[in-house]
Each structure stands twice: as structure tokens, then as C-alpha cells.
Amino acid sequence: MRSRNRLEGGDNALLTSLQMQEADQAAIAGGAEGSALMQAAGAAVAVAVGVRWKMRPVIVLCGPGNNGGDGFVAASHLRSAGWPVKLALLGSRDALVGEAAGAADLWHGSTVPFLPGCLDGAGIVVDAMFGAGLSRPLAGPALDLVMALKHRHIPVCAIDVPSGVDGSTGDVLGAAARAEVTVTFFRKKPGHLLYPGRGLCGDVVLADIGIPASVLNAGSQDTWENGPDLWLESYPWPQPEGFKYKRGEVLVLGGEAVTGASRMTALAASRAGAGLVTVAAPVRVWSIYAASLMNAIVHSFDGPTDFNTMLADARRNVIAIGPGAGVNASTRDYVLAALATKRAVVLDADALTSFAEAPEQLFDAIKGPCVLTPHAGEFLRLFDVDGDKLHRTRRAAQRCGAVVILKGPDTVIAAPDGRAIINANAPPQLATGGSGDVLTGFVAALLAQGMAPFEAAAAAVWLHGAAASHFGLGLVAQDLPDVLPAVLQNLKALSDTVGRS
Known part of the structure; x- marks a missing residue:
């Protein structure tokens, strides 16, 4: 195998949820704007939806963190491109902080209650509820929506990982959404490749959102996708x-x-x-x-x-x-x-x-x-x-x-x-x-x-x-x-x- 130093910048490297958080933080410490990274992530999701499907009604399910912020950006880009888009937010808009709050402020489209009924009439679901760092089983309204999705034949595009999948292990935390395509950023996670998570991710799209490979710590990479x-x-x-x-x-x-x-x-x-x-x-x-x-x-x-x-x-x-x-x-x-x-x-x-x-x-x-x-x-x-x-x-x-x-x-x-x-x-x-x-x-x-x-x-x-x-x-x-x-x-x-x- 190539030396570790030569592998670190490769797309084959797999990052745990914690390592991905550290990469985000290192990129921001190096001068990247967190809002710019979120804008790039949401735009990549919108592109993936447009490449995969013909125009139809979209419901974007946003969680309370940065994954939800990516969803707000994706919704804005799709709406600007002429797609009929609705958005449902888990929790209060006032509870959003940081880049997610900024992304929500830029959303000027329709917002509907975060209930199973929001799926009515949708032709595509963008799952922006929870990302790879989820550490507890889904519960409450999020679980209700995931269970409702299981009984409907609506294609899903997941952001980072399908909600309910542990990105570091591929384990399902109680229940999880099933996606046709999953858009992730910078590097894949082990959970994209390990079952059962792999079977729920569908096609995985790895998007470049501007995080430089140099943020990976020297000698810290120890897991790769085979190739x-x-x-x-x-x-x-x-x-x-x-x-x-x-x-x-x-x-x-x-x-x-x-x-x-x-x-x-x-x-x-x-x-x-x-x-x-x-x-x-x-x-x-x-x-x-x-x-x-x-x-x-x-x-x-x-x-x-x-x-x-x-x-x-x-x-x-x-x-x-x-x-x-x-x-x-x-x-x-x-x-x-x-x-x-x-x-x-x-x-x-x-x-x-x-x-x-x-x-x-x-x-x-x-x-x-x-x-x-x-x-x-x-x-x-x-x-x-x-x-x-x-x-x-x-x-x-x-x-x-x-x-x-x-x-x-x-x-x-x-x-x-x-x-x-x-x-x-x-x-x-x-x-x-x-x-x-x-x-x-x-x-x-x-x-x-x-x-x-x-x-x-x-x-x-x-x-x-x-x-x-x-x-x-x-x-x-x-x-x-x-x-x-x-x-x-x-x-x-x-x-x-x-x-x-």
C-alpha cells in the first residue's frame, strides 16, 4: 500500500462522524466559511436531485441541526430552479443556531407541519433530518415520518446518510429511512459501505464542497474503501x-x-x-x-x-x-x-x-x-x-x-x-x-x-x-x-x- 502520507488526501479514506466534524472544524479554522460549506452542500444535493429525477413536487424534511441547514439550502436551490418545493422542520425555527439558522432565513417558500401528512402529494423526499453523527434511536415525529415513508413508494434523497443510520458503523438506530441516493461530502463514512446502512443508502454521491484534503491529520487515517x-x-x-x-x-x-x-x-x-x-x-x-x-x-x-x-x-x-x-x-x-x-x-x-x-x-x-x-x-x-x-x-x-x-x-x-x-x-x-x-x-x-x-x-x-x-x-x-x-x-x-x- 502507498505510504499513509500519500493516502491521506485520497478519496478512498473513510471518516467516522467525529473525524468528519474535525475536518469541518479544521477547514473553518483554516479560513473556510461555515456558511459557504453549507451552501455548497445544499447545492450539491439539489444537483443530485435534478440529475436523478424529472421535475416533480419535493418535500424537504429538515432536522434541527446542520443536516437540516443543508436541507434548507437544497430546498432554496430547487425552488429557484422551478421545482415545486415544500419544507417541513422538526422543531422550532427559533431554536436553530449558527449556519443552520442562516440557511433557514434564506428560505422563502412553503413550510408545512412536520407530520406524516406532509408526504401527501410529494414525488421526491429529501431526508435532511439527521446526519452521520446521530447516536440515539429515532423517536417522536422523526420516527413517525420514517415509518410513514416505509409504507409509501416515494423516492428519497438522503443528505449525508439516511436518518437513523449510524455513519460510523452502518448500524440502524431503531429505524431508518431508505434512500435511492445519498449525497455525502468530502469523504465517505464507514456506514456507507457496511450493512445494514449500505443497503439503505442507495447510490452514494460524494460531493466536493471545498474542504481541502490538507485538513486530514497526518497519520490519522486508518480506514479506507478498497480499490x-x-x-x-x-x-x-x-x-x-x-x-x-x-x-x-x-x-x-x-x-x-x-x-x-x-x-x-x-x-x-x-x-x-x-x-x-x-x-x-x-x-x-x-x-x-x-x-x-x-x-x-x-x-x-x-x-x-x-x-x-x-x-x-x-x-x-x-x-x-x-x-x-x-x-x-x-x-x-x-x-x-x-x-x-x-x-x-x-x-x-x-x-x-x-x-x-x-x-x-x-x-x-x-x-x-x-x-x-x-x-x-x-x-x-x-x-x-x-x-x-x-x-x-x-x-x-x-x-x-x-x-x-x-x-x-x-x-x-x-x-x-x-x-x-x-x-x-x-x-x-x-x-x-x-x-x-x-x-x-x-x-x-x-x-x-x-x-x-x-x-x-x-x-x-x-x-x-x-x-x-x-x-x-x-x-x-x-x-x-x-x-x-x-x-x-x-x-x-x-x-x-x-x-x-
């Missing part, structure tokens, strides 16, 4: 002077009962660029692996002694264990033997569940580069942590000393040092058996080629989602390695373009 900007500079493209061992060798532990899982891992590692892939196949099913894996070297083994002999070859610089391995003491022993080499290890599926009764044994054994790739159930078997998904993944990585990929539609990647990335490019068709086995192979291959664990995990997760999107509907897991070359060609073209700029 090539974060890791493309360190991506291990094939080099003219390269050879197979320079591109690394992945050793995949094969299973006996479910052979397809580790075979997909092996194919994925080959497609993702590993110079060699070796599969340790249990002797009783060796022929299945040997007959089906033309891309890999298949060695039979019969117990720990044979496996340790394979580990003795230091050219096998990454070991992938878990897919189809079986949940048993033998799998635990193979994991511990692999970790004892202090080479890079990727652990998934059965390799994780085999330690469900003794997670500390696994954590204590992690001394070298390691990536864990649990889904939600596997995560719960290992880690007793509460909180939102981002917090839980961070705590888990710190506890075990490995990079943790907590998989899902909003996959979170966390490093032991506290850095975290949220992935947002995974399409629904990735929810299919075996897709995690493929991801294990992608991660292992990138580690084998020299990427650091955090960057390798982020790149692999992004490629995984991009491959699924490229294939489209009807995806099964074994399609992912087959379409990866097309995704890599596009990524290489992007890399070449960036390199020339």
Missing part, C-alpha cells in the same frame, strides 16, 4: 527477468472427503500468478487430484511426517490450509507445523474451525506473516468480540497477530496495527459455495509473489469481486479463476496508464 489506488503500486506484475521460483510457490493442503475445495484453491493460486502450485494430496485420494490438476504438482502424503517433508522445501514460501481439509486434530497439527516455519500462511474454513475449542493455541502459534479468511460463522468460533463489523475485525486482527479478512457482502480487511479496509465491489452472485476457496488461492498467490499480507488481502478481495462482476449471473466458484485473466488485463492497463501520468 486499486491502495495497492496497485505494489502489485506483482510479471517481469521480463522473472522465473517460476521468483514468482513463488504455494503449497495447498488437500482434503480427503471434499477434494473440490482445495482443487479450486490450487487453480486460483495458479491463475493469480504463483510460479508453482503444489498440492499435498492424501494418499487415498491422490489419483483424484492428479487426474484433475494439470496446473499443479500433486504429491501424495500419508500423515505428519510426509507433510513435514514437503514443508522442508523452503521454496514453498506460502502454505494455504483449510478448504476441504476436514475439522479434526490432524488439520490442527498441519496448521501448527505450517506456522512453525514462519513462512506466509493463509488459513480458511476447516483450518479455522479446527481451533474452535482452542483459539488461543492458534493465536499463540502465529509468529510470521499470516492471513485468516473467516466467514461470519467461522469468525464467531474463534473471536469473542462485540461491536460493529469494523470494530470486531480490528480487534480480531490485533488479538491474533494476523491480517483478518471477515468475508461477506461488506468484507472487512484488518491488520494487527489497526489499519482497515472495507470492500464494496462484491456482487450478490459471490454468495456461492466454493467462492471462499478461490479467495484463499488468490491471497496465497499474491503473498507468494511478494506482496505484504495487508495489501495482498485487499488486492485479492477486490479481484475476487471484480471477477464475479465480470462473469455476471450464473456464476459458480470455478468460473472465478477462469475470468480472472480478463480482470487482470484491465487492471494492467490501468497500472500502465497511472505509470505514464
Whole structure:
């Protein structure tokens, strides 16, 4: 990944509600006018409405704070452009302070009671009730309006986040509005990417309102949205002077009962660029692996002694264990033997569940580069942590000393040092058996080629989602390695373009 200093100004950075407040304050301290920022925010909302929908009656629901002030500005801009606009204010106009009061003074249109009936006749709702900093469940008239919205088919444009969504976590505070489009400012928040908030935001529009990137404190950014900007500079493209061992060798532990899982891992590692892939196949099913894996070297083994002999070859610089391995003491022993080499290890599926009764044994054994790739159930078997998904993944990585990929539609990647990335490019068709086995192979291959664990995990997760999107509907897991070359060609073209700029 690029250095922190180079990342700080990037659009990939995600800010908590508190960090966004600090950015606002720093911009104002640096000479920006708070009223100008609010004017720019409201204007951006009006533009988003005009781009999204044809002209129709609009009701703007304004809360008592700066989010409501943005709503007043948006209402004024829409009214000036000829849109029929009504505005409903939660609370008294006299209670507004600061920039919000100034924005309200500039509103000369219709104001109606803040009651569910204000939705009558509306063709668009602008939700300016509460922003990302809301810390309590909706109640009273605001809750009544959100519940009324649930029973009407009126499109909603939310300002910052849909009211009721915690911008820092994506959690719903009791109830929340559902938007077709959400307009946010300067940087996205984690709640735009983490479910359930992500499912309520609709399309997220990131608007520039004049806050300079320089307001972000040096070294303070620790959360990003996944994308090539974060890791493309360190991506291990094939080099003219390269050879197979320079591109690394992945050793995949094969299973006996479910052979397809580790075979997909092996194919994925080959497609993702590993110079060699070796599969340790249990002797009783060796022929299945040997007959089906033309891309890999298949060695039979019969117990720990044979496996340790394979580990003795230091050219096998990454070991992938878990897919189809079986949940048993033998799998635990193979994991511990692999970790004892202090080479890079990727652990998934059965390799994780085999330690469900003794997670500390696994954590204590992690001394070298390691990536864990649990889904939600596997995560719960290992880690007793509460909180939102981002917090839980961070705590888990710190506890075990490995990079943790907590998989899902909003996959979170966390490093032991506290850095975290949220992935947002995974399409629904990735929810299919075996897709995690493929991801294990992608991660292992990138580690084998020299990427650091955090960057390798982020790149692999992004490629995984991009491959699924490229294939489209009807995806099964074994399609992912087959379409990866097309995704890599596009990524290489992007890399070449960036390199020339």
C-alpha cells in the first residue's frame, strides 16, 4: 500500500462522524466559511436531485441541526430552479443556531407541519433530518415520518446518510429511512459501505464542497474503501527477468472427503500468478487430484511426517490450509507445523474451525506473516468480540497477530496495527459455495509473489469481486479463476496508464 502520507488526501479514506466534524472544524479554522460549506452542500444535493429525477413536487424534511441547514439550502436551490418545493422542520425555527439558522432565513417558500401528512402529494423526499453523527434511536415525529415513508413508494434523497443510520458503523438506530441516493461530502463514512446502512443508502454521491484534503491529520487515517489506488503500486506484475521460483510457490493442503475445495484453491493460486502450485494430496485420494490438476504438482502424503517433508522445501514460501481439509486434530497439527516455519500462511474454513475449542493455541502459534479468511460463522468460533463489523475485525486482527479478512457482502480487511479496509465491489452472485476457496488461492498467490499480507488481502478481495462482476449471473466458484485473466488485463492497463501520468 502507498505510504499513509500519500493516502491521506485520497478519496478512498473513510471518516467516522467525529473525524468528519474535525475536518469541518479544521477547514473553518483554516479560513473556510461555515456558511459557504453549507451552501455548497445544499447545492450539491439539489444537483443530485435534478440529475436523478424529472421535475416533480419535493418535500424537504429538515432536522434541527446542520443536516437540516443543508436541507434548507437544497430546498432554496430547487425552488429557484422551478421545482415545486415544500419544507417541513422538526422543531422550532427559533431554536436553530449558527449556519443552520442562516440557511433557514434564506428560505422563502412553503413550510408545512412536520407530520406524516406532509408526504401527501410529494414525488421526491429529501431526508435532511439527521446526519452521520446521530447516536440515539429515532423517536417522536422523526420516527413517525420514517415509518410513514416505509409504507409509501416515494423516492428519497438522503443528505449525508439516511436518518437513523449510524455513519460510523452502518448500524440502524431503531429505524431508518431508505434512500435511492445519498449525497455525502468530502469523504465517505464507514456506514456507507457496511450493512445494514449500505443497503439503505442507495447510490452514494460524494460531493466536493471545498474542504481541502490538507485538513486530514497526518497519520490519522486508518480506514479506507478498497480499490486499486491502495495497492496497485505494489502489485506483482510479471517481469521480463522473472522465473517460476521468483514468482513463488504455494503449497495447498488437500482434503480427503471434499477434494473440490482445495482443487479450486490450487487453480486460483495458479491463475493469480504463483510460479508453482503444489498440492499435498492424501494418499487415498491422490489419483483424484492428479487426474484433475494439470496446473499443479500433486504429491501424495500419508500423515505428519510426509507433510513435514514437503514443508522442508523452503521454496514453498506460502502454505494455504483449510478448504476441504476436514475439522479434526490432524488439520490442527498441519496448521501448527505450517506456522512453525514462519513462512506466509493463509488459513480458511476447516483450518479455522479446527481451533474452535482452542483459539488461543492458534493465536499463540502465529509468529510470521499470516492471513485468516473467516466467514461470519467461522469468525464467531474463534473471536469473542462485540461491536460493529469494523470494530470486531480490528480487534480480531490485533488479538491474533494476523491480517483478518471477515468475508461477506461488506468484507472487512484488518491488520494487527489497526489499519482497515472495507470492500464494496462484491456482487450478490459471490454468495456461492466454493467462492471462499478461490479467495484463499488468490491471497496465497499474491503473498507468494511478494506482496505484504495487508495489501495482498485487499488486492485479492477486490479481484475476487471484480471477477464475479465480470462473469455476471450464473456464476459458480470455478468460473472465478477462469475470468480472472480478463480482470487482470484491465487492471494492467490501468497500472500502465497511472505509470505514464
